[in-house]
Amino acid sequence: xxxxxxxxxxxxxxxxxxxxxxxxxxxxxxxxxxxxxxxxxxxxxxxxxxxxxxxxxxxxxxxxxxxxxxxxxxxxxxxxxxxxxxxxxxxxxxxxxxxxxxxxxxxxxxxxxxxxxxxxxxxxxxxxxxxxxxxxxxxxxxxxxxxxxxxxxxxxxxxxxxxxxxxxxxxxxxxxxxxxxxxxxxxxxxxxxxxxxxxxxxxxxxxxxxxxxxxxxxxxxxxxxxxxxxxxxxxxxx
Amino acid sequence: xxxxxxxxxxxxxxxxxxxxxxxxxxxxxxxxxxxxxxxxxxxxxxxxxxxxxxxxxxxxxxxxxxxxxxxxxxxxxxxxxxxxxxxxxxxxxxxxxxxxxxxxxxxxxxxxxxxxxxxxxxxxxxxxxxxxxxxxxxxxxxxxxxxxxxxxxxxxxxxxxxxxxxxxxxxxxxxxxxxxxxxxxxxxxxxxxxxxxxxxxxxxxxxxxxxxxxxxxxxxxxxxxxxxxxxxxxxxxxxxxxxxxxxxxxxxxxxxxxxxxxxxxxxxxxxxxxxxxxxxxxxxxxxxxx
Numbered sequence: 001x002x003x004x005x006x007x008x009x010x011x012x013x014x015x016x017x018x019x020x021x022x023x024x025x026x027x028x029x030x031x032x033x034x035x036x037x038x039x040x041x042x043x044x045x046x047x048x049x050x051x052x053x054x055x056x057x058x059x060x061x062x063x064x065x066x067x068x069x070x071x072x073x074x075x076x077x078x079x080x081x082x083x084x085x086x087x088x089x090x091x092x093x094x095x096x097x098x099x100x101x102x103x104x105x106x107x108x109x110x111x112x113x114x115x116x117x118x119x120x121x122x123x124x125x126x127x128x129x130x131x132x133x134x135x136x137x138x139x140x141x142x143x144x145x146x147x148x149x150x151x152x153x154x155x156x157x158x159x160x161x162x163x164x165x166x167x168x169x170x171x172x173x174x175x176x177x178x179x180x181x182x183x184x185x186x187x188x189x190x191x192x193x194x195x196x197x198x199x200x201x202x203x204x205x206x207x208x209x210x211x212x213x214x215x216x217x218x219x220x221x222x223x224x225x226x227x228x229x230x231x232x233x234x235x236x237x238x
Numbered sequence: 239x240x241x242x243x244x245x246x247x248x249x250x251x252x253x254x255x256x257x258x259x260x261x262x263x264x265x266x267x268x269x270x271x272x273x274x275x276x277x278x279x280x281x282x283x284x285x286x287x288x289x290x291x292x293x294x295x296x297x298x299x300x301x302x303x304x305x306x307x308x309x310x311x312x313x314x315x316x317x318x319x320x321x322x323x324x325x326x327x328x329x330x331x332x333x334x335x336x337x338x339x340x341x342x343x344x345x346x347x348x349x350x351x352x353x354x355x356x357x358x359x360x361x362x363x364x365x366x367x368x369x370x371x372x373x374x375x376x377x378x379x380x381x382x383x384x385x386x387x388x389x390x391x392x393x394x395x396x397x398x399x400x401x402x403x404x405x406x407x408x409x410x411x412x413x414x415x416x417x418x419x420x421x422x423x424x425x426x427x428x429x430x431x432x433x434x435x436x437x438x439x440x441x442x443x444x445x446x447x448x449x450x451x452x453x454x455x456x457x458x459x460x461x462x463x464x465x466x467x468x469x470x471x472x473x474x475x476x477x478x479x480x481x482x483x484x485x486x487x488x489x490x491x492x493x494x495x496x497x498x499x500x501x502x503x504x505x506x507x508x509x510x511x512x513x514x515x516x517x518x519x520x521x522x523x524x525x526x527x528x
Contacts, residue, residue: 009345012337016352019406023367024359026377030370038375041384081268094262100270102523106277108460109515111467113484114504117491118280121287121501141276144269202360 067201070132074139075197082147083189089148090155104148107141115141142203143196150195154188155181281508288501299502308480309503315480317510319397320466323404327461328412328454330405335416336442339423350417357410361403365474368403369394399475400482404465411464412457419453420446452525459518466511483507 030036031050033043055061088094089101119138120129128134158181166176289295303309334353338346356364371377373394382390393399423446431441447454472482481489483503491500 006345009337009341009349012334013345013349013352016349020352020355020409022377023364023371023406026371027363027367029377039380039383041377041380081272085266085269088262088265092258092262092265094259094266097262098523098526100266102519102526103270103273103278105515105519105522106273108463109512109519110277110281111463111484111504111507111511113467113469113487114281114284114508114511115277115467117487117497117500117504118284119276120491121284121497122280137272137276140272144272148269198358202358 066132070135070139071197071201074136074200075143075193077136078140078143078147078196079189079193082144083151086148086151087155089152091160101148101152104145107145139200139203142199146195146199147192150192151185151189154185158184284501285505285508288498288505299498300506303499303502303506309486311480312483312486313506315397316466316483316507319401319404319482320462323401323408323465324458324461326401327405327408328458331409331412331457332416332454334409334413335420336446338413338417339420350413353413354410356407359407361407361468361470362474364403364407365471368399368406368475372399372402394475395477397477400472403471403475404468407471408461408464411460415453415457415460416450419450423449452521455521456518456525459514459521462514463511463518467507 029043032046032048034047034049035045036043089097123129123134123138128137162184163176163180166180167173171179288299289297291298331353334349338350338353341349359367369376372392374392376392379390379392382388393402427445428441431445436444467484468482469484469488473485473488476482476485483506487500487503487507490496490503
């Protein structure tokens with residue numbers, strides 16, 4: 001298209017800054033405010049008081065560590081089971097392939113809360129409710145769609161001719177996989193891992209409802225101490 | 239098991255081993271099992287259980303739900319505001335996607351990055367941030383007062399509060415889907431239309447929209463399904479009554495300790511969502527086949 005007046009673009013960008021960053025910026029300012037009385041545009045007293053208070057509390061540090069542990073474990077488990085499956089979806093033909101690939105959409109098609117209620121009932125019966133591994137298993141669901149669909153697309157995008165050329169030159173299957181297929185799929189695999197990790201880390205209500213009594217995730221402190229939320233944002237999400 | 243399977247698998251056609259089908263099924267068995275065990279079986283069990291009355295089956299609990307004015311008000315409220323915020327989010331992201339399709343340069347990159355930013359902000363953070371930003375005496379009100387505008391009335395604790403938050407939170411996915419859809423529309427088609435004298439509105443209505451049908455349906459379904467079952471945003475930003483179904487289900491299950499009623503509410507929500515969910519899966523399947 002021919003050059004449109006940059007004014008339109010500037011306006012859109014400005015609105016986006018105000019609308020998207022405005023609320024987040026408010027929280028950032030609040031994190032460093034000790035006192036912010038009404039008519040002032042900026043805090044009346046700046047300081048790190050609430051950071052010290054929050055970081056000094058056991059009930060904040062433990063959930064953050066638990067949160068990171070659960071997220072790393074479940075993202076890695078999803079990768080271990082989903083990446084080989086993605087390879088199979090892209091490269092092997094087996095009965096029901098298309099149907100099985102689309103069955104992962106069911107995770108998205110069921111409303112989140114309906115799923116909690118359903119899973120909670122099952123977990124209650126088999127004693128997984130309120131346990132570390134119960135949360136790990138449930139959190140795996142949130143990342144599965146990304147970890148199947150993105151890598152499948154990536155493996156499909158690699159031209160089979162490249163692999164065939166390597167075979168013709170006498171490479172073993174393992175070598176072809178490690179030196180031809182993997183290097184090309186790696187960026188997409190890494191992207192899906194990061195996306196999965198972030199998705200799991202940011203979910204709070206799933207574990208909240210399935211694990212309330214014992215395993216505390218960092219979001220709980222956000223829930224119960226709104227004041228510390230502004231500061232807990234940094235350590236948990238940075 | 240998986241590593242061995244990968245090593246054995248090779249490019250199609252090259253190695254048409256007799257066990258390829260079996261190997262494929264083995265490789266996908268674990269994630270499929272997880273979906274069956276954690277989504278399909280529990281959901282089916284819940285649907286079945288919600289019809290259980292004493293020793294037999296019946297729709298008694300559903301009749302009770304539909305006879306209860308408060309439950310029905312919650313249901314109507316949920317569907318109305320989910321539709322409203324989904325349509326608004328789609329309209330906004332369509333505008334953004336159009337801008338991104340036809341602009342290049344640093345400004346467009348900034349807009350693109352900003353529109354994806356909510357993907358990395360959890361619902362609870364944006365809810366709290368909006369309380370501080372749009373709430374009474376929040377930063378937005380302070381900014382307005384700086385330029386002399388008074389009489390600001392906060393949307394916090396009104397239906398508009400969650401409505402704004404839903405749009406904010408769900409912006410990235412439709413922007414991604416629609417931008418991808420718009421890049422499929424060739425420049426030459428648009429230029430040809432312009433050479434024949436079509437205005438911007440006509441190009442959008444007659445060239446872009448028809449080709450965007452599928453991305454629009456997928457984006458609609460993604461936003462709708464993400465919003466209808468949400469809990470955090472309506473719980474923190476919305477009015478105490480009526481409630482969104484997510485909040486209502488949680489309260490029935492947690493505070494009132496009535497899992498049977500919660501299951502009925504959840505199944506009703508599922509029934510509404512599954513209409514959109516089936517359209518979504520069908521559209522994805524059609525797109526995948528091409």
